[in-house]
Amino acid sequence: MLPNNATTDTRLRIIDAARTLMFASSYTEVGVAAICDQAGVRKGSFYHFFPSKKDLTLAVLEAHFADAKTQLLDQAFAADIPPLDRLTRLAEMAYRFQAQLQQDTGHVLGCPFGNLATELSTQEETIRAAIVAIMGRFEAELRDTLAAAQALGQLEGADIGATAKAMLAYFEGVMLMAKASNDAEVVRRLLPSMTAIRVPQVSE
Amino acid sequence: MLPNNATTDTRLRIIDAARTLMFASSYTEVGVAAICDQAGVRKGSFYHFFPSKKDLTLAVLEAHFADAKTQLLDQAFAADIPPLDRLTRLAEMAYRFQAQLQQDTGHVLGCPFGNLATELSTQEETIRAAIVAIMGRFEAELRDTLAAAQALGQLEGADIGATAKAMLAYFEGVMLMAKASNDAEVVRRLLPSMTAIRVPQVSE
Numbered sequence: 001m002l003p004n005n006a007t008t009d010t011r012l013r014i015i016d017a018a019r020t021l022m023f024a025s026s027y028t029e030v031g032v033a034a035i036c037d038q039a040g041v042r043k044g045s046f047y048h049f050f051p052s053k054k055d056l057t058l059a060v061l062e063a064h065f066a067d068a069k070t071q072l073l074d075q076a077f078a079a080d081i082p083p084l085d086r087l088t089r090l091a092e093m094a095y096r097f098q099a100q101l102q103q104d105t106g107h108v109l110g111c112p113f114g115n116l117a118t119e120l121s122t123q124e125e126t127i128r129a130a131i132v133a134i135m136g137r138f139e140a141e142l143r144d145t146l147a148a149a150q151a152l153g154q155l156e157g158a159d160i161g162a163t164a165k166a167m168l169a170y171f172e173g174v175m176l177m178a179k180a181s182n183d184a185e186v187v188r189r190l191l192p193s194m195t196a197i198r199v200p201q202v203s204e
Numbered sequence: 205m206l207p208n209n210a211t212t213d214t215r216l217r218i219i220d221a222a223r224t225l226m227f228a229s230s231y232t233e234v235g236v237a238a239i240c241d242q243a244g245v246r247k248g249s250f251y252h253f254f255p256s257k258k259d260l261t262l263a264v265l266e267a268h269f270a271d272a273k274t275q276l277l278d279q280a281f282a283a284d285i286p287p288l289d290r291l292t293r294l295a296e297m298a299y300r301f302q303a304q305l306q307q308d309t310g311h312v313l314g315c316p317f318g319n320l321a322t323e324l325s326t327q328e329e330t331i332r333a334a335i336v337a338i339m340g341r342f343e344a345e346l347r348d349t350l351a352a353a354q355a356l357g358q359l360e361g362a363d364i365g366a367t368a369k370a371m372l373a374y375f376e377g378v379m380l381m382a383k384a385s386n387d388a389e390v391v392r393r394l395l396p397s398m399t400a401i402r403v404p405q406v407s408e
Contacts, residue, residue: 026323028232107326117384118322119230122311131384165381166374166394170401173377177369180321180335190370193403197374199394 011049013039018053019060023112024105026119027057027127057116058130064112065134072097077141083149084195087142087167091191094171099184108186110179114172138171139164155198162199170194215253217243222257223264227316228309230323231261231331261320262334268316269338276301281345287353288399291346291371295395298375303388312390314383318376343372359402366403374398 017039021030032053036046050056076090101109109115113131121128142164149155155163171194178186221243225234236257240250254260280294305313313319317335325332346368353359359367375398382390 025327026230026232028230029327105326109326110322114380114384115322118314118319118380121383121386122309122313123229123233128384128386135381135384162393163397165390166378166397169377169381169390169394170370170374171377172380173373173375174370176318176322176376176380177339177373179325180318180332180339182325182332186369186373189366190373190403193367193370193401196400196402197397198400199397 010039010041010045014041014046014049014056015059015063018056019063019112022057022060023064023109023115024107027053027116028119054124054126057124057127061113061116061127061130061134065137069137073138073141077145083145083152084154086145087195088192090171091187091194094175094191095184095187098175098178098187102182102184108178108182108184111172111175114175115179118176135168139168142167157200158198159201163197166197166199167194170197214243214245214249218245218250218253218260219263219267222260223267223316226261226264227268227313227319228311231257231320232323258328258330261328261331265317265320265331265334265338269341273341277342277345281349287349287356288358290349291399292396294375295391295398298379298395299388299391302379302382302391306386306388312382312386312388315376315379318379319383322380339372342375343368346371361404362402363405367401370401370403371398374401 014035018030018035021034021038032043032046035053035056036043039046046056050059072090072093076093077086081089098108098110101107113134116127117131117135121131143160146155146158146160146164146167150158150160171191174187174191174194177190178184218239222234222239225238225242236247236250239257239260240247243250250260254263276294276297280297281290285293302312302314305311317338320331321335321339325335347364350359350362350364350368350371354362354364375395378391378395378398381394382388
C-alpha cells in the first residue's frame with residue numbers, strides 16, 4: 001500500500017502531465033502511453049486512478065478551471081473594481097497569460113476549454129457537458145458584472161444574459177484567432193473591445 | 205490507366221470523404237483507413253493522390269473554402285446590399301447552415317476552419333498557415349464592407365482593419381459556442397450583434 005500522500009501525488013502527476021500535453025496539442029493526439037511517460041507512472045497505475053482517458057480529461061478540465069478561477073476570474077471579477085473595468089482587467093490578464101505561453105512554449109495555446117469544445121463536442125458528450133458547465137461559471141461572472149453595470153445606468157437596452165453569452169463567445173473567438181495566428185498580440189489588440197458588445201433586448 | 209474523368213472522380217471522392225468525416229469529428233480522429241472506406245477506394249489509390257493525410261487536409265480546406273465562397277461570402281457580401289446589412293445577411297446564412305447541419309447530423313458542427321485551427325495550430329504549421337490564408341480572405345470581405353460603411357459616414361473612429369479582425373473573431377467564437385452548446389439557436393441569437401463590435405483607432 002502506498003501512503004495517501006504518495007497516492008495523491010501520483011494522481012496529480014497524471015492529471016498534470018495530461019493537462020500539459022493536451023493543452024500543447026489535442027485530446028486525440030495524446031495517448032495514455034505518452035501521459036504515463038510524462039508523469040513517470042506505469043499504465044497499471046494510470047488505470048488504477050482513471051478507468052479511461054475520458055475520465056482523466058474530466059479531471060483535467062477541473063484542474064484547468066480551478067486555476068482559471070483563482071488566477072483569472074477571482075482577480076478580474078473583483079467586487080471592488082467598477083463593473084466594466086473588470087472586463088478590461090480580464091482582457092489584460094488573458095493577454096499576459098497567452099504571451100507567457102507563447103514565450104515559454106513557442107505557441108499561443110488559446111483556451112483549454114474552447115480547444116476541447118471544438119475538438120470533442122460531437123464525439124464525447126460527457127466532456128462536452130463538463131465544458132458547458134465550466135463555461136456557465138464564466139458566463140455567470142460576466143452576467144453579474146453586466147447586471148452591476150446596468151444598476152449604475154450603463155448598458156441600457158441590453159439583454160444582460162445574452163450579452164454575457166456574446167462576450168464569452170467573443171473571448172473564445174479571440175483566443176481561437178490568437179492561436180491560429182500564433183500571436184498573443186491579437187489578444188492585446190482585440191480583446192478589450194469585448195466591452196463594446198451588446199445584444200439588444202428582444203422587443204415584444 | 206484510368207481515364208482522366210475517373211481519376212478526377214477518385215480524387216474528389218477522397219477529398220469529400222475526408223471533409224465529411226473530419227468536419228463531423230476531428231483531424232486526428234479520422235485515419236486514412238476510414239477515409240478510404242468512406243470513399244470506396246484502396247489505400248494505394250489514396251497515396252497515389254495524396255502523399256499524406258496532411259496533404260489531403262490542405263485539399264479539404266480548399267474544398268471547404270470554395271463552397272464557403274460561393275454559398276456564403278459571395279451572397280452575403282454582395283455589392284448591391286447596404287454595407288452593414290451584409291453582416292446581418294451573413295449572420296442569417298450562417299445560422300441556417302448550422303441549423304441544417306444540426307438537423308442532418310444531430311450536431312452543430314461549427315466552422316471547419318476554426319475547428320482545425322484550434323486542433324492543429326501548434327502541431328501542423330502548413331495547415332495553420334493555410335487556415336490563416338483562408339481566414340484572411342474572409343477578413344478582407346469584412347474590411348471592404350466596413351470601408352464601404354465608413355464611406356457612408358458610419359463607424360466613425362473605428363479602426364477598420366482591427367474591427368474586421370474582431371468581427372471575424374466573434375464569428376468564430378459564436379460558431380465555437382454553438383458547437384459546444386450543440387444548439388444552432390446560439391448563432392441566431394448572438395451572431396447579429398457582430399455589427400456592434402468596434403475596435404477604436406489607437407490614438408497617437
